[in-house]
Amino acid sequence: MKPINPLRRALLRNGLLGGAGLLLSQIARPFVAGQAETPAAGGNTHGTDAHGMDAHGAMTTVGEVDHERNGFDPHTLLTDWDTGRISILENGQTLREFQLTAIDKEIEIAPGLFFPAWTYNGRVPGPTLRVTEGDRVRVTFVNGGSHPHTIHFHGIHSARMDGVPGVGAGMIAPGQSTVYEFDAFPFGTHLYHCHAIPLKRHIHKGLYGSFIIDPDPAKHPEAADVAESRLLGSAANRRWQEMVMVMNGFDTNFDEENEVYAVNTVAHAYSHKPIPVARDRPVRVYLSNLTEFDPVNSFHLHGNFFDYYDHGTTLQPTSTTVDTIMQCQAQRGILEISFAGFEPGSYMFHAHQSEFPELGWMSFFEVME
Amino acid sequence: MSSDAAVGGARRLDILWALVPLVLLAGLLSLFLATDPLAPLGVSAPPVERLTVERTRLDDSGITLWVRADGSEPLSIAQVQVDGAFWQFSQDPPGRLGRLATAALHIPYPWVQDEAHFITVLSSTGATFEHEIEVATATPQPTFARVLAYALLGIYVGVVPVALGLLFYPWLRTAGRRGVHFLLALTIGLLAFLLVDTLEEGLELAAGAAGAFQASATVWLAAALSFLILVAVGRRHGAAPAGLALAWFLALGIGLHNLGEGLAIGAAFAIGQAALGSFLVIGFTLHNLTEGIGIAATLTRQRAPLLAFVGLAALAGLPAVAGTWIGAFAFAPHWAALFLGIGAGAILQVMVELGAYLARKFVPNDSRGFSAATLGGFASGLAIMYVTGLLLPV
Numbered sequence: 001m002k003p004i005n006p007l008r009r010a011l012l013r014n015g016l017l018g019g020a021g022l023l024l025s026q027i028a029r030p031f032v033a034g035q036a037e038t039p040a041a042g043g044n045t046h047g048t049d050a051h052g053m054d055a056h057g058a059m060t061t062v063g064e065v066d067h068e069r070n071g072f073d074p075h076t077l078l079t080d081w082d083t084g085r086i087s088i089l090e091n092g093q094t095l096r097e098f099q100l101t102a103i104d105k106e107i108e109i110a111p112g113l114f115f116p117a118w119t120y121n122g123r124v125p126g127p128t129l130r131v132t133e134g135d136r137v138r139v140t141f142v143n144g145g146s147h148p149h150t151i152h153f154h155g156i157h158s159a160r161m162d163g164v165p166g167v168g169a170g171m172i173a174p175g176q177s178t179v180y181e182f183d184a185f186p187f188g189t190h191l192y193h194c195h196a197i198p199l200k201r202h203i204h205k206g207l208y209g210s211f212i213i214d215p216d217p218a219k220h221p222e223a224a225d226v227a228e229s230r231l232l233g234s235a236a237n238r239r240w241q242e243m244v245m246v247m248n249g250f251d252t253n254f255d256e257e258n259e260v261y262a263v264n265t266v267a268h269a270y271s272h273k274p275i276p277v278a279r280d281r282p283v284r285v286y287l288s289n290l291t292e293f294d295p296v297n298s299f300h301l302h303g304n305f306f307d308y309y310d311h312g313t314t315l316q317p318t319s320t321t322v323d324t325i326m327q328c329q330a331q332r333g334i335l336e337i338s339f340a341g342f343e344p345g346s347y348m349f350h351a352h353q354s355e356f357p358e359l360g361w362m363s364f365f366e367v368m369e
Numbered sequence: 370m371s372s373d374a375a376v377g378g379a380r381r382l383d384i385l386w387a388l389v390p391l392v393l394l395a396g397l398l399s400l401f402l403a404t405d406p407l408a409p410l411g412v413s414a415p416p417v418e419r420l421t422v423e424r425t426r427l428d429d430s431g432i433t434l435w436v437r438a439d440g441s442e443p444l445s446i447a448q449v450q451v452d453g454a455f456w457q458f459s460q461d462p463p464g465r466l467g468r469l470a471t472a473a474l475h476i477p478y479p480w481v482q483d484e485a486h487f488i489t490v491l492s493s494t495g496a497t498f499e500h501e502i503e504v505a506t507a508t509p510q511p512t513f514a515r516v517l518a519y520a521l522l523g524i525y526v527g528v529v530p531v532a533l534g535l536l537f538y539p540w541l542r543t544a545g546r547r548g549v550h551f552l553l554a555l556t557i558g559l560l561a562f563l564l565v566d567t568l569e570e571g572l573e574l575a576a577g578a579a580g581a582f583q584a585s586a587t588v589w590l591a592a593a594l595s596f597l598i599l600v601a602v603g604r605r606h607g608a609a610p611a612g613l614a615l616a617w618f619l620a621l622g623i624g625l626h627n628l629g630e631g632l633a634i635g636a637a638f639a640i641g642q643a644a645l646g647s648f649l650v651i652g653f654t655l656h657n658l659t660e661g662i663g664i665a666a667t668l669t670r671q672r673a674p675l676l677a678f679v680g681l682a683a684l685a686g687l688p689a690v691a692g693t694w695i696g697a698f699a700f701a702p703h704w705a706a707l708f709l710g711i712g713a714g715a716i717l718q719v720m721v722e723l724g725a726y727l728a729r730k731f732v733p734n735d736s737r738g739f740s741a742a743t744l745g746g747f748a749s750g751l752a753i754m755y756v757t758g759l760l761l762p763v
Binding site for chain 1: 445446447448449450453454455456457458459477479489491493495496497617
């Protein structure tokens with residue numbers, strides 16, 4: 001079909017000037033024909049010709065992030081459990097002592113793109129604290145930053161230990177320190193973050209991390225084997241390929257909209273370099289959402305389904321056989337994925353708000369035999 | 370002889386006095402830079418980063434932006450987002466962009482015909498610079514056929530209407546004295562409209578230019594300077610220009626204005642805003658017809674050779690051709706703003722000289738004629754330009 005002359009289209013659309021317009025449009029034709037070599041329909045064919053590569057190859061950040069300068073690598077961060085300094089109290093309870101220091105630090109969140117972050121221990125997300133249900137947890141917090149900060153743990157504890165302004169130690173001034181201490185309950189995958197005001201700014205600047213409480217198999221005889229598999233270091237646990245993922249975003253120009261989305265801070269870290277996964281060992285992801293400004297974030301897996309434990313506080317899945325889950329801010333959960341018997345290859349996963357993967361929250365599992 | 374030599378020696382010494390403030394200036398500047406006396410003011414603000422997109426090209430390989438850094442410190446382009454997605458790009462030349470340095474960003478993005486696209490350039494500090502492509506369409510490349518087509522476009526909106534306007538000349542000559550008053554005042558009215566239009570256009574373009582070029586100030590200063598120069602040239606023999614000389618100045622002023630119109634049309638076609646192409650052409654043709662009438666009106670009291678009319682039409686109309694070429698193929702907002710500033714000055718000069726001519730030749734004998742015919746003419750000039758301006762989509 002002959003495409004309609006754009007000039008005629010304009011005339012029809014406007015209908016003004018009637019016959020005179022039509023007459024003059026004929027005079028005007030040479031220039032319009034000269035510029036419009038691709039009339040409306042031509043645009044589509046253009047799309048595929050635009051570049052020799054596939055679309056996903058081009059939709060990406062350009063360059064490499066210097067993980068060494070950052071002081072953390074998203075790949076080692078996946079399995080970097082901080083189990084604390086362990087000792088046994090007089091009552092037989094296990095004591096785990098941690099030290100978290102707030103540090104102002106510029107971090108590279110996408111190649112060449114720097115963000116003036118506030119961090120715990122110089123990394124975003126902060127250390128993944130991992131303890132066992134019933135342990136005594138003692139966290140010494142030193143504020144080495146330039147603003148007052150706190151640590152607010154999601155868990156069961158006294159109001160005094162809540163790490164919010166005006167209660168207990170309240171906001172910790174720069175150069176000051178405090179100790180947060182409580183028993184680790186309930187088991188699950190939790191988190192901690194700064195609760196100083198203004199809250200939004202303190203969270204999105206990077207003051208957050210995962211806090212995982214493994215279930216104690218002795219306390220759950222009805223599902224001891226499941227609890228056993230979640231207990232770090234147990235024989236059953238060693239079969240699992242566990243990793244921690246914190247979904248986050250960065251508003252680099254401070255207009256309350258994120259320019260960059262990621263899991264574990266660095267945009268496209270796991271799409272430029274996929275996460276290697278052994279096919280026949282199960283995968284467990286401790287996932288949490290610390291994205292600021294957007295109401296929800298999500299996790300969608302390609303070519304497979306998984307079981308999901310909301311908050312990780314149960315030993316039975318709260319959703320079975322799903323391929324997409326969503327979390328509001330501070331919501332978290334455990335994903336259990338099996339690639340057993342799968343054809344090896346790159347299995348994509350990303351947020352299913354299309355905007356987020358396009359701005360960095362795009363990843364792959366590289367499933368290998 | 371000896372006294373001349375003494376005077377010469379004294380002059381040489383006088384020059385030293387000019388050096389004193391310069392030496393002191395250099396000294397003070399180095400002292401300022403060395404001691405940082407403003408430190409107590411707490412001037413530790415982060416560097417201001419600015420980036421201006423000066424040109425855009427869309428073709429089969431994607432989108433190309435020509436950007437100019439314009440901040441206080443060199444700027445590193447870290448990433449590029451198109452429509453809210455990080456996109457591959459290459460920078461030519463690569464590396465940090467110093468103040469006023471330019472680079473081309475090639476983005477292999479599958480843009481969609483006739484739709485809008487938003488591009489965000491992120492600097493290393495996370496600052497964002499946004500650029501909108503309002504209607505995506507392939508940017509014309511300067512092929513011979515296309516250069517010719519743009520020339521034709523310029524002729525249609527510039528030369529043809531001015532020439533048609535000049536053809537009213539024989540009829541205008543039949544006008545009585547009041548009729549001539551009316552026509553000259555009408556010309557001043559339409560020039561007043563063009564003056565405002567040209568300044569507005571210039572300032573609008575200036576807003577899109579890199580801040581360091583101070584393009585808005587350039588528009589005003591270029592207008593003032595070109596006005597003064599043209600007045601000086603016009604009156605170099607003492608008297609204000611009249612008759613054919615005035616017609617030439619009028620044609621020059623209108624020509625510079627049409628250069629600006631050509632720029633606007635060429636740039637609009639190039640960036641796809643001219644989907645209403647025919648209306649643009651029709652509108653400018655009617656709009657510019659009055660410019661020809663204005664030129665002819667200055668010649669109603671004398672005979673002029675035919676060749677002069679050809680020359681007047683060319684001077685007033687052909688710059689539109691150059692304008693469309695520049696607008697389509699080599700657009701740079703700061704240069705365009707400068708041209709429009711010069712055009713505004715030229716138009717103002719013609720208004721002043723026409724007003725002087727009118728006052729000198731006609732008004733002293735007939736003050737009532739001034740109020741009725743000339744005021745009516747002036748108002749009609751404005752009205753005609755306004756009404757034909759309604760037809761212009763840009």
